[in-house]
Amino acid sequence: MSGPQQKKSFAVTTSHRPSKATIDLAKHFAKKLGVPFVERNDLSQKALADTLKVRGLVVVSANRVSYFEGGREFFFHPGLASLRIKELKNGKTDQMIKAMSLIPGDYVLDCTLGLGSDAIVASYVAGVEGRITGLEDSSVIAALVQHGLANYPAPEKDLALAMRRVRVININHKEYLAGLAPQSYDIVYFDPMFRIPRCHSPAIDSIRPLANPHPLDRETIDLALKVAARRVVMKERRGSTEFQRLGFHRIEGGKYAPVVYGVIERKRL
Numbered sequence: 001m002s003g004p005q006q007k008k009s010f011a012v013t014t015s016h017r018p019s020k021a022t023i024d025l026a027k028h029f030a031k032k033l034g035v036p037f038v039e040r041n042d043l044s045q046k047a048l049a050d051t052l053k054v055r056g057l058v059v060v061s062a063n064r065v066s067y068f069e070g071g072r073e074f075f076f077h078p079g080l081a082s083l084r085i086k087e088l089k090n091g092k093t094d095q096m097i098k099a100m101s102l103i104p105g106d107y108v109l110d111c112t113l114g115l116g117s118d119a120i121v122a123s124y125v126a127g128v129e130g131r132i133t134g135l136e137d138s139s140v141i142a143a144l145v146q147h148g149l150a151n152y153p154a155p156e157k158d159l160a161l162a163m164r165r166v167r168v169i170n171i172n173h174k175e176y177l178a179g180l181a182p183q184s185y186d187i188v189y190f191d192p193m194f195r196i197p198r199c200h201s202p203a204i205d206s207i208r209p210l211a212n213p214h215p216l217d218r219e220t221i222d223l224a225l226k227v228a229a230r231r232v233v234m235k236e237r238r239g240s241t242e243f244q245r246l247g248f249h250r251i252e253g254g255k256y257a258p259v260v261y262g263v264i265e266r267k268r269l
């Protein structure tokens, strides 16, 4: 694993005056992440982080699990996935789903899970017969998103069911792809951290201290082409030179959208 947080310079604590259930959950996260659990002892987050000489803290409270670093908070929420699912229900086109050519029953490997929004939308469309596996290199992002997908109390039933169906694996996607049998998934999807970050992306900004920032390489795309029975799809900024560098010559997406999708169809190879 190569995300920045792998220096393990963080610890797990609770909110002030935690219940036993909150303490137990915090201990569970500490064990899972292989870092210390520390009692809050009425200290502010900054004072606790300074005392422990760590750069970040996972804070478990009664209603959410967050990671704090440098004044930024990251916690799981379905975000835009909820709106995108509503729009799909209203018959609107979702550009990612279109680029994937995703249909019910498809198996999708999301190699860059992040906050899980794209995986949730894919899961909604793939339905109960489908399979969505999300790979995430950062152990903190993977643990918080896995917990959120399993527990977030979404009022909309379709959204909740789509979230519960996403399987999360904390691994570098290159390593995982190398171990998969040919054509194990219909679609392999990448949404790497953009080479040039977009200005207004609060959700992505919240995971930036933890996320693996490295660009994809051609070898990874070749592995993805082995694993995908139909398509490899990559999201990037419109006009990004990444598309050409990685062999995505077909670009799909909204006419004026700032973000578009590169598609390589396997059968055309």
Ligand SMILES: C[S@@+](CC[C@H](N)C(=O)[O-])C[C@H]1O[C@@H](n2cnc3c(N)ncnc32)[C@H](O)[C@@H]1O
Binding pocket: 003, 111, 112, 113, 114, 115, 116, 117, 118, 119, 135, 136, 137, 138, 141, 171, 172, 173, 174, 191, 192, 193, 194, 204, 207, 210, 211, 212, 213, 214
């Ligand atoms: C831009 S975010 C993905 C956002 C996601 N599509 C969503 O809807 O929330 C990219 C994520 O991919 C992860 N990532 C980057 N390189 C990776 C790799 N080699 N293996 C696994 N995860 C990786 C980063 O840590 C980050 O969390």
